[in-house]
Amino acid sequence: MGAAASVVVPAAVMGVVRLVRWLTKPGSIGSNPVIDAIQQHNPDHEAALKAAQDAVDRANADREAEVQAANRAKADADAAVQAAKEAAEKAQADHDAAMAQARENAEREKAAQENATRLATEAAARARAEHEAIVKAAEKAEAEHLAALVAAEEEARKARAEQEEAIKRAEEENRRAKLAERQAVKNLMDGVRPEVWPTPEELRKTKAQREYREGIFHFAVAGVSGSGKSSLINSFRGIRNNDRAAAATGVIETTKSIARYPDPNRNHPFVWYDIPGAGTLSIPDWQYFNEQGLYIFDCIIVLFDNRFTATDIAIIRNCARFKIPSYIVRSKSNQHIRNIAIDMGYDEDEDDESARRVIFQAARDRYIKETRQSVERNLEEAKLPAQRVYIVAKDPLCSVIQLKVPRDMIDEVKLVEDLLSEGHARRSTNK
Numbered sequence: 038m039g040a041a042a043s044v045v046v047p048a049a050v051m052g053v054v055r056l057v058r059w060l061t062k063p064g065s066i067g068s069n070p071v072i073d074a075i076q077q078h079n080p081d082h083e084a085a086l087k088a089a090q091d092a093v094d095r096a097n098a099d100r101e102a103e104v105q106a107a108n109r110a111k112a113d114a115d116a117a118v119q120a121a122k123e124a125a126e127k128a129q130a131d132h133d134a135a136m137a138q139a140r141e142n143a144e145r146e147k148a149a150q151e152n153a154t155r156l157a158t159e160a161a162a163r164a165r166a167e168h169e170a171i172v173k174a175a176e177k178a179e180a181e182h183l184a185a186l187v188a189a190e191e192e193a194r195k196a197r198a199e200q201e202e203a204i205k206r207a208e209e210e211n212r213r214a215k216l217a218e219r220q221a222v223k224n225l226m227d228g229v230r231p232e233v234w235p236t237p238e239e240l241r242k243t244k245a246q247r248e249y250r251e252g253i254f255h256f257a258v259a260g261v262s263g264s265g266k267s268s269l270i271n272s273f274r275g276i277r278n279n280d281r282a283a284a285a286t287g288v289i290e291t292t293k294s295i296a297r298y299p300d301p302n303r304n305h306p307f308v309w310y311d312i313p314g315a316g317t318l319s320i321p322d323w324q325y326f327n328e329q330g331l332y333i334f335d336c337i338i339v340l341f342d343n344r345f346t347a348t349d350i351a352i353i354r355n356c357a358r359f360k361i362p363s364y365i366v367r368s369k370s371n372q373h374i375r376n377i378a379i380d381m382g383y384d385e386d387e388d389d390e391s392a393r394r395v396i397f398q399a400a401r402d403r404y405i406k407e408t409r410q411s412v413e414r415n416l417e418e419a420k421l422p423a424q425r426v427y428i429v430a431k432d433p434l435c436s437v438i439q440l441k442v443p444r445d446m447i448d449e450v451k452l453v454e455d456l457l458s459e460g461h462a463r464r465s466t467n468k
Contacts, residue, residue, distance in 0.1 A: 235332060243330035248297055252306060254460045257331055259312040260340035261348050265368040265431070269340055270309045272431040273453075274300055275438035295329065310334065326355035336362045336460045342369055345412050350419045357421070362459045364427060366452065367408050371430040371445055374404045404428075405447065427452040 235243065249255060256273070258266045271278050300307040312329050325348060331337055337356050339349050349365070356363035375383075378400035387393050405428055412426040429452055433443035437450055 235327060235330075240333070243333055247295065247310065247330060247333060249333055250308075254307050254336075254464060255310065255334045256307060256336050256338065256456070256460070257310045257312050257334040258338045258340055259325075259329070259331060259352055261342075261346055262313075264340045264342040266340050267311050268431045269338070269366070269368055269429075269434070270298055270311050272434040273307075273309055273438060274298060275435060276301065277435060278431075326352060331355065332359045332361070334361060335463055336364065336456060338364045338366050338456075340366050340368055342367070345415045350415060350421070353416075353421060353424070354419070362463060363424070364452065364456060365412055365424055366427045366429060367412075368429060368431070370404065370428045370447060371432070374401045374445075377404050401447075427455075 243249075247255070258270055258273075260266060268278055271280070294313060296311040298309045298311065300309070312331070326332070331352070332355075337352065339352050339356075341349050345365075353363050353365070374397070378397045381396050381400050381403075383393060383396045383400065385393070408428055409426055413423060416422070416424060427448040429447060429449045430445070433446045434449040434452070436443035437446070437453055443449060
């Protein structure tokens with residue numbers, strides 16, 4: 038490419054250049070021998086000399102013209118060389134530009150080819166990945182389909198099992214309902230009270246009616262009418278029946294509605310409730326517990342006088358159902374012991390005090406034994422757990438509350454101790 042682009046300088050031009058360089062070389066031109074010879078041998082020397090001089094001048098003029106022509110030729114040659122050089126440089130620049138453009142085009146083509154190859158590779162990779170994803174999705178869908186079929190079969194099996202179980206439960210519930218219906222009919226015929234739990238609204242209403250207060254122990258004294266409930270409450274409050282703040286007492290039932298008696302000692306967080314005796318209201322025994330709202334109390338004292346009745350049993354059974362501590366208490370013990378002693382021959386006018394003490398102690402022991410046996414037998418017949426019976430009298434119990442040592446004491450101290458201890462344990466926040 039370079040040889041083809043170079044400029045060939047003509048040979049004539051190069052000869053002219055060499056001739057011009059020789060003619061203009063300092064000291065290269067000597068004297069003319071012809072002229073020298075003419076000067077030496079021509080008689081007409083002056084003329085000849087002049088003629089020679091003229092010839093020299095003409096020769097010099099010709100030479101000057103030749104020099105100028107050579108200079109012009111040289112200038113033309115230099116211009117031609119410069120033009121040839123510029124043409125060669127331009128040709129070389131064009132060649133370099135063409136080569137650079139060619140290289141750039143080649144690099145662009147290479148980059149484009151590499152990019153196309155990369156894009157094709159990436160597209161192929163994406164296509165493979167998408168294909169693999171589709172295959173995996175299909176496999177997953179198939180697995181999920183199989184799992185769904187298995188789950189559906191399992192659910193169907195469970196549904197069938199649950200349906201069968203539901204049918205069995207329904208049949209069993211139907212059987213139990215029929216038995217319960219027959220039992221309910223029998224209970225109603227036998228006078229047995231059905232187990233009816235109070236509703237939340239009934240509970241709220243009962244607490245409001247009874248002035249129930251949190252942080253206070255609520256004790257109820259219940260039992261048949263005439264058993265001495267009011268007198269017992271007075272004793273628990275440490276006051277006598279004839280005191281101004283005492284609950285009303287009498288031979289006949291004086292409590293027609295539930296009476297509330299706070300403890301006179303403000304340091305004692307106790308409230309005592311005198312519950313109307315069963316039989317004084319127009320309700321049967323089996324309604325007594327719920328009708329009187331006994332389910333709100335912390336402890337219930339079941340008080341009886343002469344005999345332990347079915348009403349007392351019903352109260353204790355419901356106490357167990359509601360998990361309320363119950364205490365069986367027989368009241369008027371001193372009076373009963375005295376009556377037994379009189380039946381045994383006790384005579385206050387008897388001079389022999391020792392004989393009187395023996396009879397009275399025998400009557401006391403008999404009373405305690407018969408009372409405990411009677412309560413134990415009644416609880417057993419009612420299929421209720423054995424439970425202690427507390428044998429007390431109002432005056433000794435009042436003395437205990439007043440922190441005095443009572444006379445003829447039986448279970449008064451134990452009753453107060455157990456009653457307050459269990460009531461506290463039931464309501465204590467530290468248990």
